[in-house]
Amino acid sequence: MSGVEWIYGRNVALSALAPGARRGAHRLVATAPALKSLRGSLPRALPVETVAAHELDELTGSRDHQGVALQVDAFRYAQEEEVLASDLVVVLDEVTDPRNLGAVARSALAAGAGGLVVPRHRSAAVTPAAVKASAGTVEHLPVAQVTNVVAFLKQAKDAGLWVYGAAGEAPGSYLDLDLTGRVVLVFGAEGRGLRPLVARTCDALARIPMDPAVESLNVSVAAALFVFEARRQRAAAASPPAAVAPGSAPPVP
Numbered sequence: 001m002s003g004v005e006w007i008y009g010r011n012v013a014l015s016a017l018a019p020g021a022r023r024g025a026h027r028l029v030a031t032a033p034a035l036k037s038l039r040g041s042l043p044r045a046l047p048v049e050t051v052a053a054h055e056l057d058e059l060t061g062s063r064d065h066q067g068v069a070l071q072v073d074a075f076r077y078a079q080e081e082e083v084l085a086s087d088l089v090v091v092l093d094e095v096t097d098p099r100n101l102g103a104v105a106r107s108a109l110a111a112g113a114g115g116l117v118v119p120r121h122r123s124a125a126v127t128p129a130a131v132k133a134s135a136g137t138v139e140h141l142p143v144a145q146v147t148n149v150v151a152f153l154k155q156a157k158d159a160g161l162w163v164y165g166a167a168g169e170a171p172g173s174y175l176d177l178d179l180t181g182r183v184v185l186v187f188g189a190e191g192r193g194l195r196p197l198v199a200r201t202c203d204a205l206a207r208i209p210m211d212p213a214v215e216s217l218n219v220s221v222a223a224a225l226f227v228f229e230a231r232r233q234r235a236a237a238a239s240p241p242a243a244v245a246p247g248s249a250p251p252v253p
Helices: 010-017 032-041 053-060 080-084 098-111 128-133 149-158 196-201 219-238
Strands: 004-008 025-030 048-050 068-073 088-093 115-119 143-146 162-166 183-188 204-206
Touching: 004 010, 004 053, 004 128, 010 025, 010 032, 010 068, 010 128, 025 032, 025 053, 032 048, 032 068, 053 068, 080 115, 080 143, 080 149, 088 098, 088 149, 088 219, 098 115, 098 128, 098 219, 115 149, 143 149, 149 162, 149 183, 149 196, 162 196, 162 219, 183 196, 183 219
Parallel strands: 025 048, 088 115, 088 183, 115 143, 162 183, 162 204
Antiparallel strands: 004 068, 025 068
């Protein structure tokens, strides 16, 4: 069957079969023990086949399948307009490891981001390995491929979003950024960081304060810190101030 691929892992399969998944599923193959653990969670109409573990090794090209592989439509990338409709967007600038892409996607969705953007060239794509690293969450997150990251960031600014980049040499901390509005968070390649023109296109750059003995963090860890700080700030901004009882002093800041 053309236009399909195999993704693998128990959580991946369950996520891809959950309501709201971005692509259709065609059939599932699994070892007997794995199938037993999934039985109550599978759609009745989904064709299921029991296979040996070594057959899954060959089918997926990996031993990380946890006894489960699901045949799905080829990944459908989102349009830029869909991503830009969100209030929180994550951009990866030439991050080449699919496991990092998957881990960033997982944090982005968990923190409430509405989309992830990657370059079309010199970048990891949404492969089965990336899907596995995301624990299947990439099946629910709009991911767009763009020809030019700088052009996309300018388009985001025109759409009313602020653009902030992560850079270890930046003077200010990410904790000082105002992330309560519509923002794009940009993270650079492993080791090299943001490309100079991408960094100059950002409205501001910010670093993660850390012990001098540690030079940098993995891009997926850095992205998680930024997006959950955005989530924290938004939750705080949305919470009404605590009521003060008549006759009592207000809380000390």
